[in-house]
Amino acid sequence: MQQIKRLPTKDGQLGWFESVSFQRPMPVQQAKKNENFDIIIVGAGFTGLATAGRLAELRPEARIALIDAMEVGQGASGRNAGFIIDLPHNLDPTEPDVEANTKVRDLNGFAIQRLKRIQEQQGFDVCWHEAGKYLAAHEEKHLSGLTDFVNTLEAIGEPYEILNDDALAERLGTHYYKRAVYTPGNILVNPAALAISVASALPSNVTLLENTAVHEIDLANKVIQTEKARLSADIIVLATNAFTEKFGVSPNRVTPIFTYASLTRPLNDSEMKAFQGISPWGLTSAHPAGTTVRLTSDKRIFIRNTLNYQPALSSTEASLDKAKMKHRQSYLARFPQVPDVPFEYTWGGMICVTMNHEPVFKEHAPNVYVIAAMNGVGVAKGTYLGNYMAEYICGKQSPELDFILEHSAPSWIPPDPLRSVGAHIRLSYEEHMARGEV
Ligand SMILES: Cc1cc2nc3c(=O)[nH]c(=O)nc-3n(C[C@H](O)[C@H](O)[C@H](O)COP(=O)(O)OP(=O)(O)OC[C@H]3O[C@@H](n4cnc5c(N)ncnc54)[C@H](O)[C@@H]3O)c2cc1C
Structure with a gap:
């Protein structure tokens, strides 16, 4: 088992979350007993939410768990500025790549329509x-x-x-x-309100487990240890954004x-x-x-x-x-x-x-998938990458998925202390x- 050394925390007082104007429709449920699922997704930000939502559509018979250390809306997905950006954001101004920029715009448009x-x-x-x-x-x-x-x-x-x-x-x-x-x-x-709304729409074959931090993980056997329960699955998806390195995957990339x-x-x-x-x-x-x-x-x-x-x-x-x-x-x-x-x-x-602004989007090991690093535009990007990650897992091919796979090779970043200094x-x-x- 790999111990996860850094867990998400609430940094300051999150105005969006505090000013959500409606009452959350579903109770907050924690993992309390050992359980087996077909698929476990760690991270219930926009990326994990989209992955879970699309997987549930494609595999309605599957038992899917979506786990987060905090409540939905308290992670970065609820902490952002609340722009769902339709246009390519990280531009190379000297030589606009028309084809790639058009594709990104279309994918953002798809995410906006879904949300x-x-x-x-x-x-x-x-x-x-x-x-x-x-x-x-x-x-x-x-x-x-x-x-x-x-x-x-x-x-x-x-x-x-x-x-x-x-x-x-x-x-x-x-x-x-x-x-x-x-x-x-x-x-x-209001991004926290939107995340809660998206979570409330998850189909009934998705079990949402909040305030459930993953303390240890065994990626080879697909076992997760939380404070109170040991959870296992056939497939694990990490949608843990900045915490991804702590799970022992994609070192020196984010x-x-x-x-x-x-x-x-x-x-x-x-x-x-x-x-x-x-x-x-x-x-x-x-x-x-x-x-x-x-x-x-x-x-x-x-x-x-x-x-x-x-x-x-x-x-x-x-x-x-x-x-x-x-x-x-x-x-x-x-x-x-x-x-x-x-x-x-x-x-x-x-x-x-x-x-190089490219996200992590890959099968890290058999039946272990990772999506991370939205480079500051994760409301739209996390939504479309999550959607296409679900399709990737289910073997559903498309030109959009091909484009995403071609553009998800983040370049190497030196480890600390060089990274800190740089x-x-x-x-x-x-x-x-x-x-x-x-
Ligand atoms: C102040 C700010 C402003 C921003 N403005 C914008 C904007 O206007 N528009 C935009 O598109 N993007 C913006 N961003 C970026 C955007 O918030 C992110 O790209 C987006 O939230 C990424 O979504 P995600 O689901 O991939 O990751 P996250 O939202 O970070 O979700 C990852 C989840 O994993 C969970 N997790 C991690 N470790 C564990 C563990 N051990 N156990 C269980 N759960 C775990 C976390 O609790 C978290 O909820 C902004 C970010 C910030 C901070």
């Missing part, structure tokens, strides 16, 4: 908002990032709108940005990067006058280390920035406090007209990245270069 169908069926308010997305720059020197993005949009025939200064301020309620490229296909959600978010209390009527006539919006930065901002449909302001490498896979109070201070500076720079709205929640979460230098450099975009 949309589920949330409509379930009928919970997940704050689903077809708001599009602004990619924005504050500083002159970052305008080139927008041009690169536009080149890719032109190459794949996607619609967009360019907004400058006052015209942009009219849409956002802030004069902070010089220019933005608006694309209409992005969806904004790097967990911590980032942090804050959510204000809802703005009152007088504060909302600063946003009169403005619809909820979401904005990402022209620089990868810049700040993500949202005006949510429940009238809160969301701020995300700060990147650091935490090999312990959990954050510290000091890091959370530091990030919160930075969030306040970013907030005041953008919204000086409503300076006194406090943050109600601040939390941290992990983005699992690879050097990550620290790179992240400090990126944050320095991003400056005004933070």
Whole structure:
């Protein structure tokens, strides 16, 4: 048995989870007795949820367990900024690969449709908002990032709108940005609410076991030890994102990067006058280390920035406090007209990245499958990779699956301590270069 040395923890207070507006329809169930399943999936983020959902459709007779150390919505899938991004995100601007970018756009579109169908069926308010997305720059020197993005949009025939200064301020309620490229296909959600809604739609042959950390695993015999139970299966799928290395698979391929978010209390009527006539919006930065901002449909302001490498896979109070201070500076720079709205929640979460932006998607050993490293766009990507992982396991072939298999070879990353040093230098450099975009 391999001992899992790092387990997921709750870093800070997760605003999305706390502000879910509906009551969870199913009870939280833990693994309490030894049991055998046909398939066990570890990790109930968007990736594990999609894998379980599609496997249950393809193998309705199979007994499937989906296990998570926390409650659904408390992992990175509920901690993110809530953008379901429709377009390719990690672009090579110099030479847009039209075929690959078109495929990624289509796969993202497939994921959005799947999530949309589920949330409509379930009928919970997940704050689903077809708001599009602004990619924005504050500083002159970052305008080139927008041009690169536009080149890719032109190459794949996607619609967009360019907004400058006052015209942009009219849409956002802030004069902070010089220019933005608006694309209409992005969806904004409360991600914790969406994850709970997706979990509530799982068919009855899926047993969801939450607050059930895997403490030990034997991949050869497909046995899992939790605090109270020993579970076994014919097939094991790891959808454990940043924790995947701890399971003894895919060493030196993935790097967990911590980032942090804050959510204000809802703005009152007088504060909302600063946003009169403005619809909820979401904005990402022209620089990868810049700040993500949202005006949510429940009238809160969301701020995300700060990147650091935490090999312990959990954050510290000091890091959370530091990030919160930075969030306040970013907030005041953008919204000086409503300076006194406090943050109600601040939390941290992990983005699992690879050097070449390709995910892990493979059969690691006979009947042991791994999906990890969504490179910061896991709501859509985790949903489509999970879906196609289920099809891969069931031997269902398709051009989409072929494309995914061809593009899932993450390159090598040096082990610690070299990784720590490299990550620290790179992240400090990126944050320095991003400056005004933070
Ligand atoms: C602040 C922030 C903002 C982001 N913004 C966006 C965004 O706007 N849009 C977007 O698409 N992506 C965004 N991301 C990235 C996105 O959250 C991830 O790509 C996505 O959550 C990956 O989903 P996943 O299911 O693969 O992994 P996860 O959601 O991390 O799920 C893995 C699960 O495995 C479980 N697990 C791990 N170890 C064990 C164990 N030993 N036993 C049992 N369970 C275990 C964990 O508890 C976890 O729930 C953001 C991330 C962060 C942190």
